Amino acid sequence: MTSVVSARGLGLTFKTGDGDVQALSDVNLDINRGEFVSFIGPSGCGKTTFLRVIADLEQPTAGSITVNGTSPADARLNRSYGYVFQAPALLPWRTIDRNVGLPLEIMGYGDSAARVSKALDLVNLTGFEKKFPWQLSGGMQQRASIARALAFDADLLLMDEPFGALDEIVRDHLNSELLKLWARTEKTIAFVTHSIPEAVYLSTKIVVMSPRPGRVTDIIDSPLPRERPLDIRETPEFLAIAARVRDGLRAGHSYEE
Amino acid sequence: MKRQLTGLQRALAAFAGGFALLALIFEFASTEGAPLPVWEFPLAGTFLVLGVLAIGRIWFQLPLFIDGALSVLGAVALLLALDTLQMAGPGYWFALVSTWMFAWLFVEQLAASIRAGRTSPTLGMLIPVVFGLSLLLIWEIIVRAASVPMVLLPPPSMIWTRILTSLPTLTADFLQTFKAVLAGFALGCGSGFIVAILVDRSPFLKRGLLPIGNFVSALPIIGIAPIMVMWFGFDWPSKAAVVVAMTFFPMLVNTVAGLNASSSIERDLMRTYAASYWETLLKLRLPAAAPFIFNALKINSTLALIGAIVAEFFGTPIVGMGFRISTEVGKLNIDLVWAEIAVAAVAGSAFYGVIALIERAVTFWHPSVRGGRT
CATH class of the missing domain: 3.40.50.300 (P-loop containing nucleotide triphosphate hydrolases)
Structure with missing residues (x-):
């Protein structure tokens, strides 16, 4: 090991x-x-x-x-590594898909749309891409933040x-x-x-x-x-x-x- | 089902009818010492009689638009009466109060009706309009009926006439002053913003530049305006320089505060992505600072107008709103001064309104705009 x-x-x-x-x-x-x-x-x-x-x-x-x-x-x-904090810390001016895509933007991934939808699928948030964080419940927000940590596949x-x-x-x-x-x-x-x-x-x-x-x-x-x-x-x-x-x-x- | 009036509405209805009754009883007006009874003014008489009859709402329901119509009738009657009477008597003033009460009662009932969902909310636009018109009406009537000297306060109708007859002058003044306002606003806000970023980047600059910014903003405008005229000449650039000095500091302080508005978790998050300073700035800290920056823009929009107008008191070519105000006051052309004030007020409100609209579009996510939970 x-x-x-x-x-x-x-x-x-x-x-x-x-x-x-x-x-x-x-x-x-x-x-x-x-x-x-x-x-x-x-x-x-x-x-x-x-x-x-x-x-x-x-x-x-x-x-x-x-x-x-x-x-x-x-x-x-x-x-x-991907880090999930105590609070979701989603940026309120970005929709869920753009929040999940934030690390991909910074790290310069080309295939960000496919990665975002895969990460959202992993946390069962498909269909909420265009919502803003403040339109979701606390549990969904935290799932979105987990998707964000998963998006770049560390x-x-x-x-x-x-x-x-x-x-x-x-x-x-x-x-x-x-x-x-x-x-x-x-x-x-x-x-x-x-x-x-x-x-x-x-x-x-x-x-x-x-x-x-x-x-x-x-x-x-x-x-x-x-x-x-x-x-x-x-x-x-x-x-x-x-x-x-x-x-x-x-x-x-x-x-x- | 009978619509229940609130206590305030009942009191307003009683006062409106009561003052109409008093207006009928007391002497309405006089001319050359001879009393003018109310029946010399058929329209006013009609209004007052209908006003007294409206007390009947105790027994039957009265649609709220009757009160609106009564207040309009009263306003028109009182304005027309001004042309013939020389001295307004107590009856005339009671009629004015009655008109005001009917307008208030109308607005009060309209608001209640919209709240209860009986009336379409678009009619709510009437409420501020009625309020504004009532103020103008009371102003007009008090000034004219009580013969207030024109130097103290001209009636709004006179100011309006002056605006219409002096349009070329007002336009030239407006353009001259707004060149300084816009140039100064853009330069002052822009440099405040850039310096805020520099200050944020370097703690050394923070210790040096913030006190200097504070110092500049503490300079009295009437002190720096003549100096700016000597440095930048008589034309609008010297006024723009004054505006720069006034708008720089609010922008600097607000942007510096705004750049610290993002939470430590959010900044840690960007660090775990190994984001550079500029990426963190552009994607996290500047958007988070937007509400602060817009606050500064809104404060500065009015400061810039004040600064440019006051700066024109200290040497200017023979055009500009501040120049016009300072010279026409000397010539006792108070109506033109008021016309300039009206233009400045409308332009300043419009400037502020445009910025507020942009703010709503940009910071739609902020709890203060979306009105929701955090």
Whole structure:
């Protein structure tokens, strides 16, 4: 197995007005090709920061990290990942198809119309090409932003709590859609969440993190099959992994204050 | 089903009828000391009698256009009466108030009727028209019936006549001044915009240029106008220079603020695409700044007109709106001054309106334009 992301002794300290904040400390992690890796932990545990380091949106202050065998900066310049943010961040003056086509415009793809319709088809948004983002529901907007990250066909997809703002029914639906999409496209996905069921349902590998300083406390390889209907969440195997994740979170969480 | 009048409508109806009754009772007007009773003015008399009869709406329903027609009848009667009376009596003033109340009542009922869906919304255009005409009518009648000296305030009819008879002068003045307005507006807004981009590109320039822009905008216009005349001559370029100085800073400040209007997530997004500075500027930050830039354009459209007109007070060839105002005031030709003011007001509103229309087309996506949720 080739590793897409490889971090060794990675650390990141933010300098702030009232002292240094250690957002990441001694993170060692490999994400292999085709894996679905979830990062879970309470707020402040550095899961988003780690994703942003992979994307070259933050600079580590210690250790080393490679993305596709190169530095994160080169990986970004090679456009080797798609990033889905917490908010859809669709540009309100562009229709959905032109929003999805935005990265293609910037990267200079010639066949952008075909790529846009393929990406919209992957997230079931065919027929909404000419709508403006503010004419769609929150769930549809987030699907459009996923289509935008898929449009240029990067092998690595970084998702930062993409469904955090959506209600549970929409979230369940989008989770199972995401699994199908992952199976069809064979991408590597790094997914930040703070929902245990979401992490267990989606992932082949779950990274449990804890705050102050942000660090990895447990890495769980899921024995669940790749094909996962929604009711897999009632099975004993699923519940066992969920219990282990919960234990990991509890162990990492300090209540001394 | 009987249409219920609101409290305000009932009060307006009562006042309209009541003042019509008072107008019938009190002395209407006089000429050379001899009283002129209301029956000397058949049209006014008809209006007042019908106005009193309209109180009958307590018992039967009255279509709202009756009130509209009554107010028009009252306006025409009062204007015609002005030609024969010398001194307006209390009855005349009561009749004016009654006319005003009928117009108000008409507008009030029309608005309610449109809201309830009984009347087509296109008739809503009547509301501002009636409002404007009422103001002009009250202005005309007060000035003429109370014999207000012309230097203080000429009646609108006189201003209108003056506009029609002085069309060549007004056109020449308008063209002269608007050359300065348009040239100054384009240069001031354009340079403000370009400097804003430079400031955005370099923090060094930001520290140097923003205070200078602020400094320029704080200069008093009556101070810089004579200097600009010395630098750029008597003709319109010196006025354009004043307009540049006035419009530069609002554009600079608004554009700088607008360029920071895009969210950090949106800018991170462009970074993940490895977009260049200019791609980010063109595809994200400038469109996001458009509402701010249009604000500056709208502010500047009126500032430019004010600047050009005031600048013409300080040396100009013998043409231009500011020149005309300053010299005709001296000659006590107040009606021509008002005619220039009217032209300036209409031109300024039209200039602003065109920019506002373009804004609606360009920033259609902004919540303030589409009126929707975010």
